[in-house]
Amino acid sequence: MKGGVIPFRGSGSDALRYLESDRARADEYYLEAGTALAEFTAVDAEGRVVGELGLTAEEYRQWVDWINPLTGESMGRPRLRGEGGRGSPRFMEMVVNVPKSL
Numbered sequence: 001m002k003g004g005v006i007p008f009r010g011s012g013s014d015a016l017r018y019l020e021s022d023r024a025r026a027d028e029y030y031l032e033a034g035t036a037l038a039e040f041t042a043v044d045a046e047g048r049v050v051g052e053l054g055l056t057a058e059e060y061r062q063w064v065d066w067i068n069p070l071t072g073e074s075m076g077r078p079r080l081r082g083e084g085g086r087g088s089p090r091f092m093e094m095v096v097n098v099p100k101s102l
Helices: 012-020 025-030 057-064
Strands: 002-008 038-043 049-055 091-097
Touching: 012 057, 038 057, 049 091
Parallel strands: none
Antiparallel strands: 002 091, 038 049
């Protein structure tokens, strides 16, 4: 088995362009027959689910730009690229390759 984690450091708009590069439109990745495929779940310190929802492409873009999908509030400010630094990762893409029998 192979896999890996790739940090993404671009903006929300960059994230949509990244997804569109592999598909005709980002909406096709997130929406299938009007059903959201990107899911957001928030848990508390004890691991209880306190909120969950399906994200549209626009809501996903805002999440990458550190806007809480449940409240619409900012979740802080990401560090920008600077001298000697690459900036805050916005999300981590995980690649997993496993046998079909799994």
